[in-house]
Amino acid sequence: MLLIHCPWCGERAELEFRHCGEAHLARPTNPATLTDAEWAEYLAFRDNHRGWVRERWRHVHGCGRFFNALRHTLTDRFAASYKTGEAWPEPPA
Amino acid sequence: MSGFSAVRLLREALRGQTGWGQQWRSPDQPQAAYDVVIIGGGGHGLATAYYLAKGHRVGRIAVLEKGWIGGGNTGRNTTIIRSNYLFPESAALYDHAVQLWEGLSQELNYNVMFSPRGVLMLAHNVHDEQSFRRHVHANRLAGVDNEWLDAEACRAFCPPLDIHQRRYPVLGGALQRRGGVARHDAVAWGYARAASALGVDIIQNCEVTGITRANDGAVTGLSTSKGQIRAGKVGVVAAGSTSLVMAMAGVRMPLESFPLQALVSEPVKPVFPCVVMSNTVHAYISQSDKGELVIGAGTDQYPSYSQAGGVHILSHTLEAICELFPMFRRMRMLRSWGGIVDTTSDRSPIIGLTPVPGLFVNCGWGTGGFKATPGSGHVFAATIARAEPHPIAAPFSLGRFTTGRLIDEAAAAAVAH
Ligand SMILES: Cc1cc2nc3c(=O)[nH]c(=O)nc-3n(C[C@H](O)[C@H](O)[C@H](O)COP(=O)(O)OP(=O)(O)OC[C@H]3O[C@@H](n4cnc5c(N)ncnc54)[C@H](O)[C@@H]3O)c2cc1C
Ligand SMILES: [Zn+2]
Numbered sequence: 001m002l003l004i005h006c007p008w009c010g011e012r013a014e015l016e017f018r019h020c021g022e023a024h025l026a027r028p029t030n031p032a033t034l035t036d037a038e039w040a041e042y043l044a045f046r047d048n049h050r051g052w053v054r055e056r057w058r059h060v061h062g063c064g065r066f067f068n069a070l071r072h073t074l075t076d077r078f079a080a081s082y083k084t085g086e087a088w089p090e091p092p093a
Numbered sequence: 094m095s096g097f098s099a100v101r102l103l104r105e106a107l108r109g110q111t112g113w114g115q116q117w118r119s120p121d122q123p124q125a126a127y128d129v130v131i132i133g134g135g136g137h138g139l140a141t142a143y144y145l146a147k148g149h150r151v152g153r154i155a156v157l158e159k160g161w162i163g164g165g166n167t168g169r170n171t172t173i174i175r176s177n178y179l180f181p182e183s184a185a186l187y188d189h190a191v192q193l194w195e196g197l198s199q200e201l202n203y204n205v206m207f208s209p210r211g212v213l214m215l216a217h218n219v220h221d222e223q224s225f226r227r228h229v230h231a232n233r234l235a236g237v238d239n240e241w242l243d244a245e246a247c248r249a250f251c252p253p254l255d256i257h258q259r260r261y262p263v264l265g266g267a268l269q270r271r272g273g274v275a276r277h278d279a280v281a282w283g284y285a286r287a288a289s290a291l292g293v294d295i296i297q298n299c300e301v302t303g304i305t306r307a308n309d310g311a312v313t314g315l316s317t318s319k320g321q322i323r324a325g326k327v328g329v330v331a332a333g334s335t336s337l338v339m340a341m342a343g344v345r346m347p348l349e350s351f352p353l354q355a356l357v358s359e360p361v362k363p364v365f366p367c368v369v370m371s372n373t374v375h376a377y378i379s380q381s382d383k384g385e386l387v388i389g390a391g392t393d394q395y396p397s398y399s400q401a402g403g404v405h406i407l408s409h410t411l412e413a414i415c416e417l418f419p420m421f422r423r424m425r426m427l428r429s430w431g432g433i434v435d436t437t438s439d440r441s442p443i444i445g446l447t448p449v450p451g452l453f454v455n456c457g458w459g460t461g462g463f464k465a466t467p468g469s470g471h472v473f474a475a476t477i478a479r480a481e482p483h484p485i486a487a488p489f490s491l492g493r494f495t496t497g498r499l500i501d502e503a504a505a506a507a508v509a510h
Binding site: 002018044045046049073075076 | 347348396398494496497
């Protein structure tokens, strides 16, 4: 089980959290003018990268808030957690 | 390689089993060029190569596998086979596979131990019951066997099941009698042996690291840990690693890769006559011919390539198994493991062409592709050979995420499969 750092509550067990997918995916503000391909890209296509990824978590069984984190998808180690709206930290070298 | 037969078994029994040779050729080095290269030596990749060599004149074929064949999800899965999916497109695809399973040992001259002992899916609440009854009706219209059993009938079919416990009450279940299990390694080995006999090169310990393309974008070859290989057509069948391989050709995929775990108990005498799945509590169970209970758990909630999921996922499944089958409470577990499954948002696979000429993909089988192995290989081989989707594969195109014609088995079952 992962140990996850909530920027508001500190370190808590993974069971308190819900994973919410890739981070920094802004919902297009102009859906009516997007092509089908652009809309599909937003809805379904993902990096699914092996390495450092930026992802969204929600502390559902705690403060209830969303935040972002930087995690490595091979080792599952976290490098950082940061609040929504903050710039993402650089991944460790 | 000579065929297996009763006469040969007898002869080998008298000769101290000394005459069994290597079952398939595994050349250490690839040739400089192939007409078709399959990336990924799991069941789906090997089946694709076999049906290509058997049914289509495409020239030289190779399967490149970064580890050993069957070492991916093929060798890590709980081997449940069934075809009672909701939508006609899925029922056609998975039932095509079940029909091939029924004759596969004869077809390959290799015992894949297909055992249609019946797959029972338990309903624990009104939603489950309504959803399963809907599946039963849809399947009957599609000509796929599936029947509703009330709770008593479930217990009669699977005596270890406790239908009166309070935690997960059993309201009934959907039973597919033609469903069952097969031996996963034998499926990889049987296809490898039969493909090799037809001239397919199976190159193990050969990782694909790059895809080379011509000025017009078409695939021309591959960079691998065993050097450059020229290729006319390339089929990517890399399960959890598909996004990584497709990225080598600059193609993004509608996939996320998650760890999925399974575990086996100590071996015991035959105690469990069928396969039972409980989607609601994420527990799947059958007994192998070796006597181990084979138990499937759920996926982790986050994408990962770690091939090791959280322990709490396993214990959640074991809690459910112990509630449903109290007789297993004192059973010891022998080992657990994880595989990386590639899931799509509609929980249906992707089989077909890609935006890159000469590059084909077969992926997105997620938590439930073993059952489809023969059918998937069969329709993907035809798709590669003709460079146009086989009719059964056509609805499962990559393009469906753009057109919106999803085959939403995720919403239909609301669970893994
Ligand atoms: C724990 C678990 C339980 C499951 N239970 C069931 C079940 O009960 N029923 C069911 O139907 N399905 C089940 N599944 C799903 C099923 O295992 C898969 O859908 C199916 O086996 C996929 O087969 P495949 O041949 O596509 O993939 P794999 O067998 O994973 O083969 C892909 C191969 O590609 C190779 N590869 C990857 N990248 C490269 C590269 N760059 N170069 C060369 N080779 C590469 C890998 O090493 C691997 O061997 C389960 C999966 C898991 C993990
Ligand atoms: Zn919090």
